[in-house]
Amino acid sequence: MQYTLTNYVYAGLVLDGYGFRKGCHEGLITKEIYDQVQALLAERRSRKPGRAKATIPWPLLGLVYCGSCGRPLSTHTIRRGSVVYRYYRCRSAAGGREPCKGVLVRAHEIESAVLQAAGLEQCGLTSKEEEAAFQSAIRRVVFEADTGRIQIEFRPGVNSPAASLA
Numbered sequence: 001m002q003y004t005l006t007n008y009v010y011a012g013l014v015l016d017g018y019g020f021r022k023g024c025h026e027g028l029i030t031k032e033i034y035d036q037v038q039a040l041l042a043e044r045r046s047r048k049p050g051r052a053k054a055t056i057p058w059p060l061l062g063l064v065y066c067g068s069c070g071r072p073l074s075t076h077t078i079r080r081g082s083v084v085y086r087y088y089r090c091r092s093a094a095g096g097r098e099p100c101k102g103v104l105v106r107a108h109e110i111e112s113a114v115l116q117a118a119g120l121e122q123c124g125l126t127s128k129e130e131e132a133a134f135q136s137a138i139r140r141v142v143f144e145a146d147t148g149r150i151q152i153e154f155r156p157g158v159n160s161p162a163a164s165l166a
């Protein structure tokens with residue numbers, strides 16, 4: 001295992017990206033993540049705005065919905081210095097309606113809540129395969145911006161999502 005990852009990537013992709021607990025993922029960085037890291041760095045070097053977004057993991061993309069309007073939340077990133085902060089927010093104009101104002105939630109916060117509900121809070125998702133199994137166990141997640149509540153619905157028949165990742 002080579003640790004040639006920069007602090008930028010460590011913070012942006014690993015810690016914030018997959019919501020791993022600090023100290024929990026050490027030695028668990030997969031080739032997939034390493035490859036993502038290299039792609040991200042290459043894109044960053046090319047200085048094309050917006051391009052790096054595609055390589056940042058969004059485990060709940062398409063699964064998390066706005067509690068106010070029912071439309072799927074989209075992704076949003078803010079870069080401060082060397083760290084990428086990720087958010088899900090209501091920006092969909094589907095149905096000809098304006099996006100809901102102020103519907104924005106930290107991706108780490110909502111992903112952690114779902115991981116906890118699935119019994120996976122200890123080490124998070126360590127591979128693409130785990131992420132795919134995790135996603136397939138979730139029917140939908142609803143974020144209510146007014147109350148801050150996160151409702152998590154697993155697919156019928158999935159009694160223990162953690163078991164499907166074994």
Ligand SMILES: [Zn+2]
Pocket residue numbers: 066067068069070071090099100103
């Ligand atoms: Zn909305």
